[in-house]
Every structure is written in structure tokens, then in C-alpha cells.
Amino acid sequence: MTHYEDIKKQIRELLINQKLGVLSTHHSGQPYASLIAFAGREDLREIFFVTPRTTRKFANLSADSRVAILINSSLNMDSDFHEAVSITALGNAKEINKAEKYEILSLYLTKHPYLEAFATSPTCAVVRVSIKTYVMVKNFQHVMELHID
Amino acid sequence: MNWILSPLEVRPDHRNRIGPKAYALSVMSREGFNIPDTLFLTVDAYSAFVDASGLRERILLELNRKEFKDMRWEEIWDCATRIRHMFLKKQIPGPLKSYLTEKIGSRFSGKTLAIRSSAPDEDVSGSSFAGLHESFVNVRGTSSILDRIRLVWASLWSDAALLYRQEIGLDVEKSAMAVVLQETVTGDxxxxxxxxxxxxxxxxxxxxxxxxxxxxxxxxxxxxxxxxxxxxxxxxxxxxxxxxxxxxxxxxxxxxxxxxxxxxxxxxxxxxxxxxxxxxxxxxxxxxxxxxxxxxxxxxxxxxxxxxxxxxTLSPSETEDKRAWYISLHRSVENLKALRTTIEETLIPEMAKTAKDLAEQDITVLSDQGLADEVRRRWKINQHWVNTYWEEFIPYAHGVRLFGQYYNDAMRPDDPYEFMNLLTQTKMVSLERNQLMEELASLVREDRQLFERLKVGEPLDLDLEFGEKVNQFIEKFGDLSCAVTGGTECATDTRPLFKLLLEMAVIPSSLSSRKKPKDALALQQRFFERFQGPKRKEAEELLDLARSSYRLRDDDNIYLGKIEAQLISAVKEATSRVESSERRGTHKSELDDLKSVIHDLDYGNRQRKLTDSSNEYGLKVNPRQLVGQPAGPGLSRGKARVIRHHLDLQDFKNAEILVCDSVDPNMTFVIPLAAGVIERRGGMLIHGAIIAREYGLPCVTGIPDATFLIHTGDDITVDGFLGIVTISQRDKL
Known part of the structure; x- marks a missing residue:
């Protein structure tokens, strides 16, 4: 599965089907990983998540916007080793501005309706990650990259 | 959960747990047929083994290295070999082993057993699996019985079984195996x-x-x-x-x-x-x-x-399926010995003679109609040898695997391909050719004047010794021109050959880098020491057969390439006549037949067309790590040299990594210069892997679209242990 259309399709499927991913930020070089509920754009260029502004991850990404997000289809079973597909999205994170909030929250809550109270809380920030690269791993060791200009 | 059932315990709902063969025996036993004392191992025993040993997922990881449909039969051979080795090395875990030992011991105490497969999915498919799985007779002692049970389980994943299940549309991942244990009746x-x-x-x-x-x-x-x-x-x-x-x-x-x-x-x-x-x-x-x-x-x-x-009853579609061919890949020793005689004494000499006769024929003097007839004749000759290749040479390659299995059963090594160390360093045509090249390079290395003259590409007035050796080389192996080597794009002179010699001349003797048969003799000795008397003779015979079979994997390709080259040269002559007539704007009706034969054969348009659409909308795909089959152990890093056309070989530089669709034996000129080999075609027994092993180079085969995904100049790493290629940096050019 090395062809462009197949790779795009598999990344899109993971963005649609998976609800949770692992966000990686850092503080003074110390990596920090946290679970996030995310939503992604159809064109693969942006991933969004919501976080209270008091969190470590928000502080970290405010200090250095470079982040990575791991999303995968594993089921915590042995078969994951040959069946699961995983993507690591590399990009820059930034809180969205008020003008965009309605459209993006609507996209986010369509996927995570149970998070409405959380996502609309005035203490939460909606964060956009502008993706530069996806690194996709399947068949245990097969790795392809999709770069976005 | 019943791991073992006796015939009288079997109920109709057990059928899919013991398979149709075992179920039929239970019914016959109940109806008073005289069957030997029998027990059935259910598929639950198989599942308990593969789950407790971790083999279930290891097998699926092995099979899912890439899409099954993309695997060539040689890759499937290799997968099956590795899976069988897993079963060979894994002991049956404690509780299951105790249970089986107790049940088998109390039922068959001191008796010898026949151990047969009974695959439940034979029922699902409605197809016969006869001959696809292993069975053993006259097995004595609990330890040997448990050993053979593992091998019957393993045969669920034999190459023939995998190919056949795939062909008839069964999901191999859901397959399981029951086993029939039957007291041996030594019938007269x-x-x-x-x-x-x-x-x-x-x-x-x-x-x-x-x-x-x-x-x-x-x-x-x-x-x-x-x-x-x-x-x-x-x-x-x-x-x-x-x-x-x-x-x-x-x-x-x-x-x-x-x-x-x-x-x-x-x-x-x-x-x-x-x-x-x-x-x-x-x-x-x-x-x-x-x-x-x-x-x-x-x-x-x-x-x-x-x-x-x-x-x-065979339906037309069943008669066309390939089960018989899959089974035919597993030849007996006697059969392989007979095949060896035919191949070595008849077929190879015939191929060599055919290639020589065709090369000696001057096709330029033929009339247009005569040339069209000649192209057709050569196509038929080529087709005949391609068919012979499939029917005789490929099954003969099984000699290597037969020996591998024999070696692994006896030695139980950690590396299922350890046996290959006993096969390398055999005399092969391409190695002989590479040695001659090294001798030529050494003359260039020692003669500065000659080096400079070749470098500036001066008209060559070669000195006697060098010129004579070049002529000998070309006479025997050809230069890089297609008329001899089978390429479809040709060099017009010997310059590509000289370019490579210059490259070889700037490095120390590349022959010295050729792999030494480290420990091969000691390994051979240890192997033979395992056998005594007639068994020792059998082991020696099998090794000899395997060496011949291994060598032939190289030689047959060389000769086949030479015959195809003669077909191509006739097609080129035909194409040139048609093009020249078209340039002149003349129409000769005699050329119509030539046009039609060129059109029918479609030579020259066989390059795979891959379109790279990855630059659409600012999105670009790059490979980072590609998985193939580990085909030559070792790790190396270097610049990629991708061979898309035959003439790309002339630019090969020392310590580059050869990336190609398939290492044609006629391409191995450059192997002494290479730091590693990557090939789209997969398998341990393909030409590239064999030559890489001979030179001790890391080799990964079976990378789909390798020549498309990797670019010349990319900084790449070849991990020949794991079968992984990593592209560290894309060449900016």
C-alpha cells in the first residue's frame, strides 16, 4: 500500500473513525504525552482538539507550537501487530480565534457530541494543529510519509 | 475444551473441530469397519499451541509483511519456510504437553503411529486438499510423536497450502488443523x-x-x-x-x-x-x-x-486450478535426481547451443518477409524455453529447499537459512564473469596510462594483453550491449564496460571483499556428524543436489537471457527497417508483416508505467521505511543507484546500493562494487539474493515498486536481517 490515493484514504479513515489520539508536546526539552479527543478536516490539513487553558499541554504548546499527534487503530489485541494502522501527524498548534470558533466547534461536536458542555466552556481553548507531515505505519514496519505544503 | 477425542466420543457437531478425514474415520469405526486404533487431536489443541506459544500472531505478522497477492511464489516459499521453522523450534507448552503425553502414552504405549492432517476447511471449500499437508508414518516415542504433530500443524502454512487456499478464496487467517493419530499397521x-x-x-x-x-x-x-x-x-x-x-x-x-x-x-x-x-x-x-x-x-x-x-468430481474450473502444480513443487529426492540429469546433461547444453546458433545467424541479410518469419521462429524458441523454465527448472530449485528442510530438521538452528552457508561459494557462470572483470580492472588499476586513456575515452588502440582479455570477455559474456545481455536499450560500443572497469580500478581489489566461507567447512562437518551409515550418504547426496540446484538458479537465467536477447535483436532489426522506411516516406507492402509481428510482440513497451500523482494539491508522498523480505544478512548505508534501464548500470559507482526491479544475471557486473542490493522481486532464491549472499552483501527483496519509490542518490539503509529499507534522505536533485 504505497500509492498516494491509498495513503490519503487510510489517513482520512483514521481521522474519521478514531476518536482519541496522543498529543506530544514538550517543556524545556522534556517530552510530555497526553490523550486528546480530536476531529480532523477532510483535506487532512488540520486537526482540532479542545483543552482547558490550565493544562500542562496548553502551557507547553503555547511556549512551543511544534507538536506531534499519534492516532492508531489498535484494539489492544495481538492482531494489532499485523492489522493496526498508525499515523503520526507533525505540525504547529495554535488556539483558534473567535471568528472561526463556531464553524470549528460545530465540526468537533458533530464527532464528539457528548463533549458539548466541556468544549463550549469559557475556560477551554479550541486548538488547531496545522499539519505539515503525516507518517503512516502499517504492516508492522512499513512507513510512508505524506508531506503537505 | 477437548483436545483429544476417540472415535466413539465423536458427535456430529465435532465435525468442524476434527476435520472431514477424522470425522469419516469415526463414523466408519462406529459402523464396524476395521480401522486401526485411532485418536483425534481437535483444532482446539492446535489453537492452544499457537496461542500459548505466541505463534498465532507471529504467523500473521509473517504473512502480512505485504499484501499476499503481491507476493511471488518464491516469497511464499520463504514465508512458509520461516513459519515451519517457528513450529520446529517452539516446544508444546507445559499443560498441553502433559495432557497429550498422558493420553497418547496410555492409548498407544510402545506402539508406532501414523500422524496425518485433517483440515476442517476442506469441508468449507468443497475442494480436495489431498497432498497439500504433511503426514508421517511409523513414528515411535512420545517426543518424536509430539515433534511430528507440530510439523503436521505447520503444514497448514506450507507454500502449497497457502497458495491453494488463496486460490480457492479461503481466509488463511481462520485456518486451523486437526490431527489423526493412528496406530501403524505395517501392512504387507x-x-x-x-x-x-x-x-x-x-x-x-x-x-x-x-x-x-x-x-x-x-x-x-x-x-x-x-x-x-x-x-x-x-x-x-x-x-x-x-x-x-x-x-x-x-x-x-x-x-x-x-x-x-x-x-x-x-x-x-x-x-x-x-x-x-x-x-x-x-x-x-x-x-x-x-x-x-x-x-x-x-x-x-x-x-x-x-x-x-x-x-x-473435477469441474472444468477445478481442472484448471494449479493445485497439481503447487504440489509438484515438492519433489522427491529421486525425482530431483532424475531432473538434475535432464537439466545438466540435456537442457542446459541445448539452451547454450540454441543461444549460440541464434547469435551466429546474420539476420541483416534476411529479406523483410524472411525477417518477419525469423522473429516469429525466435519467439517460439524463446517461449519454449520459458515454458521449460517453469516446468523443469523452477521445480528443480526445490532441491535447495528440500535440503534446507532436511538441514533444519536435523540441526534446529536459530537461523532457518543457516543452511545457505553450505551452498554459497559454488561455481556459477556470473561469478566467473565477475572474476574476469576483476582481472581486467586490475590491469587498468596497475597501468596508469591505460587508465587515463580509458578515462578520456580515446579511440582505443588497446595493448595486447588488455585487448585480448577484453575480446575474450566479450566473446564469452558480451559487453553491456543488448544483443548479448538481453537489455532493450543498447550501448553502441564497449564504453559502458570500460566505465565500470574504471570505477572498479579506483578501489582496491573487489574480489578481496567477496565473502569468505567463514565456518562453512566446520558447519558442514557438524552437519555430517549428525548422521551415520546410509543416512550419512543420504545427507551428502542431498547437499550435492542442493548445490547443483542453487547453481542452476543462476545459470538457467543467464542462458534464458541470452536466448531472449536474440529474439530482441531480431525485433530491433525489424523495428529499424520499419522506422527507416517510414522516415523515407516509402510504403513497402512487404513491411506490413514486419509491422504486424512487432505490434504483436510489443517489445520495447514493456516498461511498467507508474504515474506519480503525489504532487497534486500540494500533497507529496515519500517513502520512509519499506518492508520486504530479508534475503542477505547485514546492514549497510549508502547512496541508491536505481536501475530502470539497462544502461543505467554504466553509471554505477563504488559503494552505491543497487536498486532494481529484478537482478537479471546479466546485470551482476556491478555487484562487486555494490554495498547492498534491493530488489522488487522477492525471495531468498532469486538471483539477486543468491549473488548478494555470494558477496556477503546485505540484501532485501520483495519491495513493491522499489524502483519507483526509491530515487538514485537517496541516502538509504539496507537492513538485511529484518528485510527493511529506510530512506534517510531524499536526493534533492
């Missing part, structure tokens, strides 16, 4: 009976041999054959065999032996006995309400049923 006469002749419904067929049935089933012993009238129950004909051998019990199973003289003159069955066996077939058919194929044996005049299965 054995055979099979078809209650209905598949080709004539009015007849019954009986085949019989002296000794164990293994000889008949494996096709090693020719049987006597009786045809009977189904209704009248009379013998219509008896065709005696050349009775020379029989299969008898041996220390480790069964072996062929010369048939005693007092038996060779008389048939194994009397007419009355044949009628008795016919009755047995009727009873089985009546019980299962379908024509049956029954295996039986007679010991001291008592008739035993070994197994019974429905006769599968």
Missing part, C-alpha cells in the same frame, strides 16, 4: 480403491503395492491396477506394475527398499481379494452416500481402512 500389501472411476461411472478402480501405502500415495512405487465392473462385480482388467520397490518401516518413518524377488513376480492381490476390497468401497460409498476414495492396508490377511474421503 496396501492400496487405494475408487468406488467409482472419475472417468467412467460404471467402473471401480483398485491400485495396490507391496508394503506400506506411503509408496503409492507419494508416487514413489508404481502400483498394480485393477478395473472392475461396478454392477457385475467382476474384474475387467488387471495391469501389472514393474514391481521393483516397496516402502518398508524404518527407524525414522518409512523408506524405499528393493522388493524381494519372490514377490516381484506376483501381483499383491488375488482376484478374490480385489473383489473383497471392491466390497469395502461399496460399503463406504453406501455409508457416506457418495463415491469414495478409500485407503486400505492388509496385514496378515486382515483388511484395515486407513481413511476414506469423497471423490471430488
Amino acid at each position: 500389501r496396501s492400496g487405494v480403491v475408487f468406488s467409482q472411476n472419475p472417468n467412467d461411472k460404471t467402473q471401480v478402480i483398485i491400485e495396490s503395492v507391496y508394503g506400506l501405502n506411503q509408496g503409492l500415495v507419494d508416487g514413489m512405487v508404481e502400483p498394480d491396477r485393477w478395473i472392475l465392473d461396478r454392477d457385475k462385480k467382476t474384474v475387467l482388467s488387471h495391469k501389472p506394475a514393474q514391481r521393483e520397490h516397496w516402502m518398508v518401516p524404518s527407524e525414522h518413518g518409512a523408506e524405499m527398499a528393493a522388493l524381494p524377488e519372490n514377490l516381484s513376480g506376483r501381483p499383491p492381490l488375488s482376484s478374490e481379494e480385489a473383489l473383497g476390497i471392491c466390497d469395502l468401497a461399496y460399503r463406504a460409498e453406501s455409508l457416506f452416500k457418495a463415491p469414495q476414495d478409500v485407503e486400505w492396508t492388509i496385514k496378515n490377511d486382515t483388511l484395515f481402512v486407513l481413511q476414506s474421503r469423497p471423490i471430488t
